[in-house]
Amino acid sequence: SYVLTxxxxxxxxxxxxxxxxxxxxxxxxxxxxxYQQKPGQAPVVVMYNDNxxxxxxxxxxxxxxxxxxxxxxxxxxxxxxxxxYYCQVWxxxxxxxxxxxxxxxxxx
Amino acid sequence: ELQLVESGGGLVQPGRSLRLSCTAxxxxxxxxxxxxxxxxxxxxxxxxxxxxxxxxxxxYADSVKGRVTISRDNAKNSLYLQMNSLRSEDMALYYCAxxxxxxxxxxxxxxxxxGTLVTVSS
Numbered sequence: 001s002y003v004l005t006x007x008x009x010x011x012x013x014x015x016x017x018x019x020x021x022x023x024x025x026x027x028x029x030x031x032x033x034x035y036q037q038k039p040g041q042a043p044v045v046v047m048y049n050d051n052x053x054x055x056x057x058x059x060x061x062x063x064x065x066x067x068x069x070x071x072x073x074x075x076x077x078x079x080x081x082x083x084x085y086y087c088q089v090w091x092x093x094x095x096x097x098x099x100x101x102x103x104x105x106x107x108x
Numbered sequence: 109e110l111q112l113v114e115s116g117g118g119l120v121q122p123g124r125s126l127r128l129s130c131t132a133x134x135x136x137x138x139x140x141x142x143x144x145x146x147x148x149x150x151x152x153x154x155x156x157x158x159x160x161x162x163x164x165x166x167x168y169a170d171s172v173k174g175r176v177t178i179s180r181d182n183a184k185n186s187l188y189l190q191m192n193s194l195r196s197e198d199m200a201l202y203y204c205a206x207x208x209x210x211x212x213x214x215x216x217x218x219x220x221x222x223g224t225l226v227t228v229s230s
Contacts (some may be wrong), residue, residue: 001170033216035153042203043153054218059133086153090213095167096213097143100161 002091004100008043018077022070022087030089032070034063038083046085047072063095074105082107110219111135114206117224120194128224130187138182141207143217144189146200146226156202157189161210170179172198191226197227 005023010016012030022032034047050065060075074081087100116128128144157178159166166178175176177190187204201223208226 022210031216035217037147037153043217044220045216045218048208048218050214063113087153088153088216090215092213095212096169097145097215098156099145099153101156106208 001094001096002089002098004087004089004098006087006103008101009106010058011108012077013108014078015076016081018074018081018091018105020072020074020085020087020089020105022072022100023068024070024075025068027068027070028066030065030091032063033088034072035082035086035088036081037086043086077107078107079107081105086088110206112219112221114202114204114221114224117202117226118217118229119229120195120212121230122195122228124194125190125192126194126226128191128202128204128226130188130221132185132204134186135206137180137185139210141210141215142180142187143205143207143212144178144187145203145205145220147223148189148197148200154200156214159187160212160219165211167212174205175206194228196228199223199226 032047032077035043036046047063051063062073136227141160145160157168159178175193179188182205203223204221205217209215
């Protein structure tokens with residue numbers, strides 16, 4: 001089955017950029033989507049199709065996808081960005097949705 | 109306003125069954141694929157099952173295949189998950205989730221419910 005690997009945690013100073021990676025075999029050939037989940041809340045999609053932002057998501061959020069790594073970048077990070085972030089793809093070979101292992105973003 | 113409201117969770121003994129329900133409102137339920145996704149404590153999100161808009165295409169994660177059945181009733185704007193032979197590893201917060209499109213190819217979830225908690229313990 002297809003596996004998506006994320007770093008367990010990323011720490012960043014306020015105002016700096018946080019980069020969350022998502023590794024998978026030839027992930028560059030798939031559409032990658034990203035979700036933000038804060039404690040006690042349902043997940044929210046913050047990026048879809050690699051680099052498209054849903055309405056209401058700040059321009060500080062951007063995405064890229066190439067080769068074996070997709071990246072979600074959060075510029076000018078603030079306390080409100082502290083959350084767990086998950087990448088997700090559709091795996092055509094199994095016809096499954098697959099979520100990454102999740103990354104906790106901490107603002108120092 | 110779009111809403112997904114799950115119900116049916118609770119405490120259940122290992123080996124027993126549970127049926128989760130999700131009632132949708134605020135959108136045309138019958139036009140979208142739907143999913144069940146669970147948040148496993150200390151582990152993260154795990155896709156459990158998906159069903160297309162018509163209900164004639166379903167799929168399951170390997171971890172639940174053979175023990176779980178997803179279904180929908182478009183006339184009642186409802187999604188279901190029948191869970192049998194429950195195990196401790198099934199313990200999680202189960203979310204009902206709406207797909208962006210009618211099928212779940214290259215798609216993603218654009219709305220989530222608040223979840224219903226399933227606890228498996230003797």
